[in-house]
Amino acid sequence: MLELSFIRSNKERVIQGLKTRNFTDENLKVVDEILALDEVRRNSQTELDNNLAESKQLSNEIGGLYKQGKREEADSMKEQVARLKEQSKELESRMKEAVEKIEELLLGVPNIPHESVPVGTTADDNEVFKAWENPLPDLGPDALPHWELAKKYNIFDLDLGVKLTGSGFPVYRGKGARLERALINFFLDEATNAGYEEIAPPLMVNHDTAKATGQLPDKEGQMYYVERDDLYLIPTAEVPVTNLYRDVIVDEKDFPIKLTGYTPCFRREAGSYGAHVRGLNRVHQFDKVEIVQIAHPDSSYEQLNQMLAHVSGLLDKLELPYRILRLCGGDMGFTSALTFDFEVWSAAQKRWLEVSSVSNFETYQSNRLKVRFKDGKQTRLAHTLNGSALALARIVAALLENNQTPEGIQIPEVLKPYTRFEMID
RNA sequence: GGAGAGGUGGCCGAGUGGUCGAAGGCGCACGCCUGGAAAGCGUGUAUACUCCAAAAGGGUAUCGAGGGUUCGAAUCCCUCUCUCUCCGCCA
Numbered sequence: 001m002l003e004l005s006f007i008r009s010n011k012e013r014v015i016q017g018l019k020t021r022n023f024t025d026e027n028l029k030v031v032d033e034i035l036a037l038d039e040v041r042r043n044s045q046t047e048l049d050n051n052l053a054e055s056k057q058l059s060n061e062i063g064g065l066y067k068q069g070k071r072e073e074a075d076s077m078k079e080q081v082a083r084l085k086e087q088s089k090e091l092e093s094r095m096k097e098a099v100e101k102i103e104e105l106l107l108g109v110p111n112i113p114h115e116s117v118p119v120g121t122t123a124d125d126n127e128v129f130k131a132w133e134n135p136l137p138d139l140g141p142d143a144l145p146h147w148e149l150a151k152k153y154n155i156f157d158l159d160l161g162v163k164l165t166g167s168g169f170p171v172y173r174g175k176g177a178r179l180e181r182a183l184i185n186f187f188l189d190e191a192t193n194a195g196y197e198e199i200a201p202p203l204m205v206n207h208d209t210a211k212a213t214g215q216l217p218d219k220e221g222q223m224y225y226v227e228r229d230d231l232y233l234i235p236t237a238e239v240p241v242t243n244l245y246r247d248v249i250v251d252e253k254d255f256p257i258k259l260t261g262y263t264p265c266f267r268r269e270a271g272s273y274g275a276h277v278r279g280l281n282r283v284h285q286f287d288k289v290e291i292v293q294i295a296h297p298d299s300s301y302e303q304l305n306q307m308l309a310h311v312s313g314l315l316d317k318l319e320l321p322y323r324i325l326r327l328c329g330g331d332m333g334f335t336s337a338l339t340f341d342f343e344v345w346s347a348a349q350k351r352w353l354e355v356s357s358v359s360n361f362e363t364y365q366s367n368r369l370k371v372r373f374k375d376g377k378q379t380r381l382a383h384t385l386n387g388s389a390l391a392l393a394r395i396v397a398a399l400l401e402n403n404q405t406p407e408g409i410q411i412p413e414v415l416k417p418y419t420r421f422e423m424i425d
Numbered sequence: 426g427g428a429g430a431g432g433u434g435g436c437c438g439a440g441u442g443g444u445c446g447a448a449g450g451c452g453c454a455c456g457c458c459u460g461g462a463a464a465g466c467g468u469g470u471a472u473a474c475u476c477c478a479a480a481a482g483g484g485u486a487u488c489g490a491g492g493g494u495u496c497g498a499a500u501c502c503c504u505c506u507c508u509c510u511c512c513g514c515c516a
Contacts, residue, residue, distance in 0.1 A: 045475060049485040056444090056485090059497040063443045066496090078496045085496090249435095249472090379472080 001106050001367045003381070004038060007031065017112030020329035022121055034105050041098035048091040055084045107217065111364040113329050114301075114338035120328030129340060130312075130324040136345050137321065137402055143348040146397040147279030149404060150176070153424050156396075158279070168284035170393070175424045179399075179411070180287060182418030183392055184262050187289035187314065191260035191389060194310050196291055199261040201240035204231040209243045212369045214335045224266050233266040237290035238386045242369065245294055250373045250382060256303050257294040260389070262287065279397060281353065286393035293385040294371055297362070300383035304338065304360045307387045311342055311356050314390055317414045320398055321345040323352065337362040344394065348401040353394040358387030400424075 007014050015028055058081050065074040118127045150156045155176025161169035172180050192198055210216040210232045215223060224233040234240055241261045250257065265288050280286070291310065295303045308324065315322045327339040336359040343352035363381040366372070371382045403410040408425030416422055 042475070045485080049475065052485060055496085059495095060444055062496045067443090074496075081496050 002109055003367050020113045020117055020119055021110055022330050030105055034102055037098045037102045041095055044091050044095040051084055051088045055081050110334045111337050118328045121330035123331050125328040126331055127326040129326040132321045132323045137347045139347050145348045146400040149400045170283055178419050182415050184287055186415055186418050187389055188262055190314055191291055196258040196260035199241050199259050201261055203234055203263055205234055205240055212246050213239045213242050222268055235267050236265050237261040237263040241292045242384055245371045246369045248371055252373045255296040259292045262289045280393040283393055288391045289389050291387050291389045295383045297383050300360055304385055307358050308340055311389050319412050335361055335364050344398040346398045346401050355394045356388040356390050360385045
């Protein structure tokens with residue numbers, strides 16, 4: 001959520017930002033609407049405060065009069081207080097109404113894009129920030145997509161998942177399960193070595209938590225919900241991990257706070273069908289290691305670069321061809337100010353698969369989270385950032401496809417200490 | 426699931442209707458003292474909104490949450506919620 005005070009003093013910047021997000025003139029009216037309501041709110045608040053101050057003072061005087069036994073004087077003052085109270089009620093409801101309406105409108109306003117965000121409406125308009133310079137692997141016509149490889153080597157099984165749960169819940173087995181575990185450990189170790197503290201969070205969260213990182217209300221339909229206990233299954237570790245710092249005033253010298261966590265991720269996403277969602281390309285449950293940072297506003301973009309370098313390093317070590325995209329205004333997530341997507345080349349499907357999304361949310365998320373720090377006397381919102389490092393299912397898909405040989409599937413060097421086998425055959 | 430106890434500031438803890446944003450202690454910060462430190466002494470130490478061009482300084486709200494009684498609520502009443510203890514069940 002944008003800060004109201006920011007909109008108040010940076011109206012033009014907000015409007016420009018929303019234009020990058022392809023807001024029409026009609027949609028842009030929301031800004032004026034918010035500012036008008038803010039005016040109403042502040043006026044009623046000032047009036048209300050004065051009113052309450054007066055009642056308070058009168059009440060104290062009444063107390064004094066009673067002690068002196070001046071009953072009649074006191075009683076007439078009571079009437080005054082009663083009248084003020086009437087007015088206060090009215091003012092309060094007017095204020096409350098404005099506050100609620102502002103909140104509602106504010107929830108509909110996305111984050112202001114960073115100045116480097118390219119204009120555009122769809123994924124086609126994303127900028128290739130870092131291309132893959134080397135030739136892409138060519139496996140020839142016999143290359144099998146990962147779902148065929150899964151059958152051939154019995155490493156994961158989607159049909160069994162259907163039996164147990166439903167479509168989109170893969171069962172990994174044998175070396176497939178080991179590979180999964182190896183990748184998780186590899187990613188966690190890498191993050192730890194890069195200075196991230198490992199967190200093992202709950203996989204279910206309450207309403208407040210889901211709201212603070214922005215999953216509620218905008219993405220309610222994407223989450224699995226346990227009605228009986230009013231809990232949501234997490235769609236990403238970002239949710240519980242970032243919420244660790246909800247309502248916390250951070251000590252400035254602790255910046256940047258760097259956290260990592262492995263969790264399964266649960267996503268309902270009723271999406272498109274066909275080849276794009278086959279196999280592990282899009283599933284309802286997948287494993288992911290997430291990195292999260294809470295940073296000082298002055299250095300959050302440095303930290304973002306550091307996160308890009310970290311994710312790049314992982315893909316380099318796994319020897320996977322990848323490229324980095326800078327998302328355009330139309331494709332960027334609602335809450336993000338700047339997002340880079342990592343895509344890995346899947347050699348049998350011959351297409352790029354998104355495996356990581358690294359974003360700086362600036363204060364958009366921290367405004368709801370109320371993650372703050374002291375800047376002198378002032379309390380300011382911190383910046384939050386996060387990124388996948390990395391999402392497993394698609395990495396597995398690409399590893400299987402790219403590394404297939406007639407003898408079997410080669411395990412990248414760096415993973416061998418983790419899998420403790422060299423080949424899936 | 427059953428029974429009971431309890432939620433007060435960063436922490437501990439006092440406060441059962443009147444000027445209480447809240448005693449006291451601890452912690453923390455700064456200063457004095459000291460060769461330096463400790464001790465000691467002094468000062469300060471919540472958050473949000475708001476008024477003011479800003480600073481200084483005001484105002485309002487907040488004692489788990491919401492509602493009620495009252496001129497006046499941390500204190501009384503109601504609802505909800507969370508935590509703890511005991512019992513039951515259980516990886």
